[in-house]
Amino acid sequence: MTYRLRFLSLLFASLGILTISRAQTPLDGLMMPKGEICVALMYEQGTWDRYWEGSTIRVNQNIGTFTRQMGMPMIVGGITDKVNVILSLPYVKTSASAGQLTGAQGIQDLGLSVKAIVLEKTFGKGKLTGFTNLSLSTPASNYLSDYMPFSLGFGANELGIRGIGLYELDKGPYFRASYSYLHRGITEAERDFYYANGAYYTSKMDVPNAFLSQVTLGSWMFNKKLRVEASLTTVRSTSGDDIRVYSMPQPTNKVDVDRIEGFAQFYFGSNRSFGIIASYHHLFSGRNMGQFSGYGLGLTYQFKAIN
Amino acid sequence: MIQMKKYSYISLVVVLLLGMTSCMEDLPTKYDYTGYQFSNLDANAGQWKLILHTSNEQISIPNPAAAGSAELLKELADAKEKQSKATSAQREAVAYWTNNPLLRWNEIALELATKYNLIPAPNADGTYPVPDPANPSKYPKFPYSHPPYTSRMLAYLSVAQYDGLIMAWHYKYKFKRQAPYQLDTQIKSAYETNGLYSYPSDGAVVAIASRDVLTAMFPLEKEYLAQKAQEHLESLLVAGIHVASDLEAGQLIGAGVAKTTLSRASTDGMKNAQAPKAISDSIKNAAKVRFGWVWENQETPQRMVGLVPLFGKVRLWNVPHVEAIRPGPPPAPGSPAFQEAAAELRAYADKLTTTQRRIANFWNDGLNTYTPPGHWNRFAKEEAVVSKLSPVRTARVFAYLNMAIMDAGVGCWDAKYYYHYPRPIQTIPGFKTILGTPNFPAYTSGHASFSGAAAEVMAHFFPGNASQFRKWAEEASMSRIYGGIHYSFDASAGLTQGKQAASFAIAKAKLDNAE
Numbered sequence: 001m002t003y004r005l006r007f008l009s010l011l012f013a014s015l016g017i018l019t020i021s022r023a024q025t026p027l028d029g030l031m032m033p034k035g036e037i038c039v040a041l042m043y044e045q046g047t048w049d050r051y052w053e054g055s056t057i058r059v060n061q062n063i064g065t066f067t068r069q070m071g072m073p074m075i076v077g078g079i080t081d082k083v084n085v086i087l088s089l090p091y092v093k094t095s096a097s098a099g100q101l102t103g104a105q106g107i108q109d110l111g112l113s114v115k116a117i118v119l120e121k122t123f124g125k126g127k128l129t130g131f132t133n134l135s136l137s138t139p140a141s142n143y144l145s146d147y148m149p150f151s152l153g154f155g156a157n158e159l160g161i162r163g164i165g166l167y168e169l170d171k172g173p174y175f176r177a178s179y180s181y182l183h184r185g186i187t188e189a190e191r192d193f194y195y196a197n198g199a200y201y202t203s204k205m206d207v208p209n210a211f212l213s214q215v216t217l218g219s220w221m222f223n224k225k226l227r228v229e230a231s232l233t234t235v236r237s238t239s240g241d242d243i244r245v246y247s248m249p250q251p252t253n254k255v256d257v258d259r260i261e262g263f264a265q266f267y268f269g270s271n272r273s274f275g276i277i278a279s280y281h282h283l284f285s286g287r288n289m290g291q292f293s294g295y296g297l298g299l300t301y302q303f304k305a306i307n
Numbered sequence: 308m309i310q311m312k313k314y315s316y317i318s319l320v321v322v323l324l325l326g327m328t329s330c331m332e333d334l335p336t337k338y339d340y341t342g343y344q345f346s347n348l349d350a351n352a353g354q355w356k357l358i359l360h361t362s363n364e365q366i367s368i369p370n371p372a373a374a375g376s377a378e379l380l381k382e383l384a385d386a387k388e389k390q391s392k393a394t395s396a397q398r399e400a401v402a403y404w405t406n407n408p409l410l411r412w413n414e415i416a417l418e419l420a421t422k423y424n425l426i427p428a429p430n431a432d433g434t435y436p437v438p439d440p441a442n443p444s445k446y447p448k449f450p451y452s453h454p455p456y457t458s459r460m461l462a463y464l465s466v467a468q469y470d471g472l473i474m475a476w477h478y479k480y481k482f483k484r485q486a487p488y489q490l491d492t493q494i495k496s497a498y499e500t501n502g503l504y505s506y507p508s509d510g511a512v513v514a515i516a517s518r519d520v521l522t523a524m525f526p527l528e529k530e531y532l533a534q535k536a537q538e539h540l541e542s543l544l545v546a547g548i549h550v551a552s553d554l555e556a557g558q559l560i561g562a563g564v565a566k567t568t569l570s571r572a573s574t575d576g577m578k579n580a581q582a583p584k585a586i587s588d589s590i591k592n593a594a595k596v597r598f599g600w601v602w603e604n605q606e607t608p609q610r611m612v613g614l615v616p617l618f619g620k621v622r623l624w625n626v627p628h629v630e631a632i633r634p635g636p637p638p639a640p641g642s643p644a645f646q647e648a649a650a651e652l653r654a655y656a657d658k659l660t661t662t663q664r665r666i667a668n669f670w671n672d673g674l675n676t677y678t679p680p681g682h683w684n685r686f687a688k689e690e691a692v693v694s695k696l697s698p699v700r701t702a703r704v705f706a707y708l709n710m711a712i713m714d715a716g717v718g719c720w721d722a723k724y725y726y727h728y729p730r731p732i733q734t735i736p737g738f739k740t741i742l743g744t745p746n747f748p749a750y751t752s753g754h755a756s757f758s759g760a761a762a763e764v765m766a767h768f769f770p771g772n773a774s775q776f777r778k779w780a781e782e783a784s785m786s787r788i789y790g791g792i793h794y795s796f797d798a799s800a801g802l803t804q805g806k807q808a809a810s811f812a813i814a815k816a817k818l819d820n821a822e
Contacts, residue, residue, distance in 0.1 A: 058428075061607035098607060100732045102656070102739035142661060146668070147741070190668035193685070195675055199418040201335045201685075245447075246428035247675045248743075 031117060031131075032078035035306035040074040042277070046294030051149070051249075052286045054242035064098030066149060066290055070108075077305070086113040089140060092152040104143065104150045109158075111137040126169040133180075135160040146189035146205065148249035149290060155187035155251060156207040172220035180212040187251045196241040196252040205251045208240035225272075231261045243288050256287035263296070275300040337414055338688055342406040342498030346695040349821075353477025355699075356819035358466045358624075358706060359567050363477035366563035368556040371484050371506040382550035383491045390494060393545045398497075400542040406498040407698050408510050408539060409468050410688045412517035413705060415535060416464055417677040417684060419525045423452035426674055426746070433608035437581060443526045450525065454678040454753055455618045455716050459577060460524040461680055461705075462624065462713040467520050467568040469706035471512040471560050472699040478556070479504035488547045497546035501697075508549040509698050511557025512564070514539040519565030523572070575622040580615040587612040594727030600640050602729045602748035613747045619721030624710035625811040632718040632807040634800040636726060637750045640734050648794040652731050656739065656791050663789040664741065670754060670786035671742055679754050679783065680712045683761035686779070690769050700821070707816045708764045715760035715808035716753065719801060723748040731791055740791030751801035752793045755784035759805020760812075767813045780805070 032038065049065045050057050072090035079085055088111040095103030112135065119130030137158045139145075145155025160182045168174035184207035192203040218229035240254030263279030277298035283291050353363050360366075372378040393401075404411055427436050427447040436447055443449035450456055484506035488496040503509075518536035522529045540558075543549040549557075582590070595601045604610040619629055626632055638644035655663065672679045687708050691701040728750035732738050745753075762780035766773035784802050787793035816822070 100605060100738070100740050100744060102741055144664070144668070190665045191671060191676075192669070193676060193682070195418075195421045198336055199414075199421060199677075201338060204334055206334060244675055245425055247425055 031082065031115070032076055032084050032302075033081045034078045035304055036078045036302060037305040038076045038300055038302040040076070040298055040300040042070075042072040042074060042296060042298040044070045044072075044279075044294060044296040046281070046292040048283075048290035048292050051290040052243075052288060053245065053247075055287050057291070058246075060099075060246075062099035062101075063096045063149075066096050067094065068292070068294075069093045082117040084115045086115070086135075087111065094150045094152070096150070101150065104147060104152055106143050106152055107141040108139070108143065108152045109137040110140040111135060113160075123167065125171070126167055126174075129166045129168070131162075131164040131166070133160070133162040133164065135162075144190060145187040145207075145251045146191070146194075148251065148253075151251075154184065154207045157185040159183045172224075174218050174220075176214075176216040176218070178212075178214050182210045182212060184209055189251075194250065194252075195244075196250070206239075207251050208237035208254055210235050210237045210255070212236075225267050227265045229261075229263050233257070233259045233261065235259075237287075240288075249288060253288040255289050256285075257283055257289055258285040259283045259292075273302050275302075337403075338410065338685075338692070340405065340410070340692045341402065343692065343695050344499040345406075345501050345503075345697040347697060347700070348501060348503055349476065349697045349699050350480055352473060352697075352699040352821070353480055355473050355476075355703070355821045356815075357470050357473055358710075359571060360470050360474070360564070363474050365567075366474060366560050368478060368507055368559050369552075371482050371552060371556070374485065374490060379490070379550070379552075382552055383487055383494065386487050386544050386547065386550045387491060387494050389541075389544045390547050397541065397545045400538050401497045401546045404510070404539050404542045404546075406501065406510075406546075406548065407691070407696070407701055409472075409513045409517075409698055409701055409705070410691060411539075412464070412468070412513060412521075413461075413684055413688055415517075415532075416461060416521055417681045419521065419528055420452045420457040420460065420681050421675065421677045423448065423450050423525060424457070424675055424678060425451065426453075427451065429608050435608075435610055440526075440578070448527060452525075452678075453614055454672075454680060454757065455580070455615050455621075455720060456577075457678045458680040458709070458713040458716040458757065459572075459575075459621065460521075461684060462709040463524070463568050463572050464517060464520045465702065465705035465709040466624075467516040467564045468513055469699075469702040470568070471516045471564040472509055472702045474560050474564070475507050475509045475512045475557060476699050478507055478560075479509075482506050484553075486548055487550050494547045496548055498548065503697075505549050505553045507556030507560060508543055508553035509557065510543045510549065511540055511554040512561040513698070513702075514543075515558045515561025516565045516568075517561075519562060520568060523565075523569050571622075576617070576620050580618040580621060582612065582616045584612050587616050590616050590724050591727055594725070598636065598639070598726065600727070600729060602727045603733060604746055605730070605732050605744065606746070610746050613724070614745065615720060615747075616724045619717055619724055621717050623714050623717055625815050626714045626718065626808055627811070629718055629721040631811075632715075632804050633722055633725065634751060634804055637728050637794075637796050637800070640729065644796070645734075645794070648796055649731065649735050651795060652735065652738070652788065652791055655789055659741070659789060666782055666786045667742060667790040670783040671790065672754070673743060673745070679757040680709070680716070680761075682783075683708065683712065683758065683765070686761075686776075687765065690765065690772070694769065703816070703819075703821055704764075704768050707768070707812045708761060711760040711764045711805075711809045711812035712757050714812065715756045715805040718804050718808055719751050719753050719756035720747075722751045722800070722804065723753075726750045728797075731794065738791065742787075742790030742792050744792045749793055750797050751804050752784060752787050752797040753801070754787050754793075755780070755798045755801025756805040756808070758783040759802040760809040761805070763806050763809035764812055764816075767809075767816065 047067045050059050070090050070092050074088040076086045090108045092108045093105035115133040121128045143152040145151045162180040164178040166176045186204045189203045194200050212235050214233045216231040235257040237254040243249045261281040265277045267275050279296040282293045438447045438449040438451050440449045486505040487494045514536045518532045522532050672682050728748050730744050730749045732744050758780040762776040765776040784798035
């Protein structure tokens with residue numbers, strides 16, 4: 001039955017960078033068996049009232065408190081015991097409590113991810129598992145990326161490749177680490193001139209690529225009905241410009257994030273087929289990014305689709 | 308085994324996708340054009356009417372060394388050596404500057420306008436600092452290159468280039484010294500051989516005039532501009548189109564026209580344009596008494612003084628006096644005409660089409676951009692290349708274009724602070740916009756005024772595309788309504804005002820011997 005639990009933690013891990021730009025990034029070390037399907041509905045809300053302009057923190061009273069909400073349906077399917085597919089399609093809404101600029105809302109990016117086990121080894125009193133993951137996401141509506149901070153996302157395709165290692169003790173505690181490379185494409189602005197450490201005569205904007213790393217400590221509790229985790233996530237863009245003084249952010253910015261997150265998950269129902277999720281996250285440092293804090297909630301239902 | 312295959316498959320996909328995305332083209336940072344054959348050498352341009360100078364020999368240059376003289380032979384030998392020993396960086400510079408380098412200097416000006424177009428952030432106590440030209444590096448850096456500043460910067464730059472090139476053309480056809488590639492067959496021209504006389508170097512005139520005007524306008528860029536000018540001057544030798552004495556004479560003219568031009572700039576009233584609060588308040592009160600309404604900045608903390616309240620007093624180029632293009636009053640807030648305009652704004656805000664949003668953003672040209680004057684300069688640059696204009700005729704287009712744009716701006720700012728009309732976010736409760744509302748009154752629209760003037764001048768010089776330019780001006784005007792920051796009467800009055808400003812420039816252009 002642990003696959004159910006494992007699957008849910010995969011959902012959790014996807015929360016890791018939700019407020020950064022992406023809907024889902026399956027960083028977890030858990031898999032579903034062949035023929036199982038899980039549907040999930042996630043909600044997340046993050047707010048900030050300060051942001052980093054480059055590395056300098058700024059308060060802007062013409063934004064006040066910025067709020068970003070996201071609702072995300074998600075489907076995970078076990079193709080084989082060792083290969084899973086994940087689909088997600090978030091709806092995002094942004095707004096500011098002050099100032100005159102209007103917020104935005106709409107469907108963000110369609111995400112497709114394939115994850116596979118590449119290594120399994122018993123090690124002392126636990127098990128070491130290695131995974132790899134390949135993800136693709138693409139804007140699923142014509143939202144304008146060049147309307148930051150209100151834009152729903154950065155408006156470009158992203159290809160992600162990850163390595164994930166999980167060491168899990170038989171008694172419940174586990175440690176997980178992952179390292180991801182996120183290759184982003186070009187986003188299209190509605191102006192054909194912009195400044196990014198120099199003039200650009202095009203409507204195409206190069207969204208910086210990034211490395212994402214995450215370490216997680218967690219444990220199963222109460223006969224595997226409850227699980228708790230604490231994570232540290234860092235994102236480092238490999239290029240990009242800084243937000244200019246008292247100016248608007250744009251998709252070309254070098255976005256860095258350092259974030260902590262805690263969550264709990266609880267299982268119930270016959271055969272523990274239902275799950276609820278609660279999480280909290282906080283950005284403690286960053287670059288060209290709002291200092292988000294927020295929470296997430298989720299409901300999951302898992303069933304056997306093919307015998 | 309099956310797993311292994313799947314994993315290999317995934318790896319293959321990754322490699323392919325990364326391979327595809329990593330060979331993406333570089334994004335353009337400048338206009339892509341090369342040196343070209345001029346459609347007309349404009350041999351009589353030395354007789355065209357100067358803007359700020361009274362005589363085409365007002366700046367004198369030495370008589371050039373004669374063909375065959377030892378002095379010139381030495382210069383040709385030096386140029387030949389320079390060309391044969393050119394580094395790849397020097398050859399790149401030759402390709403970059405082209406034989407119509409005014410376009411590059413205009414492009415540099417637009418980039419600097421963008422770089423300095425940042426609005427001051429509030430102090431901790433809620434007040435706002437103002438750039439100080441006497442201490443340009445202190446935050447906020449000088450200048451704040453907002454649309455009026457940029458329009459004026461471009462006008463002085465273009466006028467200096469134009470007067471300098473008229474003089475250069477005069478001397479070229481007076482002395483008729485052939486180009487190095489004509490005097491010595493071993494010297495190759497890097498560009499199409501136009502057969503233009505080489506003394507003095509028109510490129511050197513443009514390099515130094517541009518360097519000096521832009522240095523005055525962007526004092527913190529002095530070293531950058533000097534380095535650009537040096538690279539440009541060197542490229543003229545490497546390109547095989549000039550010898551050292553051509554450059555020296557051209558530099559004399561460039562420095563001279565820049566001096567005259569900057570002398571006018573220093574007394575045109577711009578230094579008083581960012582009025583102190585007391586004067587700003589008296590302007591505001593005058594409007595309140597006269598009309599019963601008043602514009603107030605809506606930011607937090609509130610900016611107590613709008614952007615350059617006295618730009619409307621800055622010296623005009625071709626419009627006789629600012630009242631000549633001042634429109635009648637806008638409809639009073641609350642009046643039926645106002646209600647109709649406000650309802651239109653609410654309707655757009657409720658349901659903006661993708662096309663309308665695109666227009667609003669395309670023409671936004673707000674902070675951290677080259678502003679509407681810059682946008683129209685970009686169009687002019689592209690038209691000059693398409694029409695294969697000679698350098699002097701290119702300069703003429705830019706000079707009249709930018710004089711008209713600045714005159715329109717002065718007229719627009721006069722109306723803005725004379726009428727002091729509130730913005731939609733002030734008059735419509737709870738109104739939200741997709742564009743930031745600028746820190747100055749609504750009536751008339753700067754976009755409409757700048758664009759109306761620019762489109763008419765462009766239509767005059769490039770009549771084949773007249774309808775395109777006018778369509779763009781209409782679109783630029785509409786963009787502010789879609790964006791929620793102007794009423795339709797701001798836009799229509801601005802367009803008319805811009806056209807009026809242009810008519811004075813065009814009337815002058817018709818009499819300058821170039822048509």
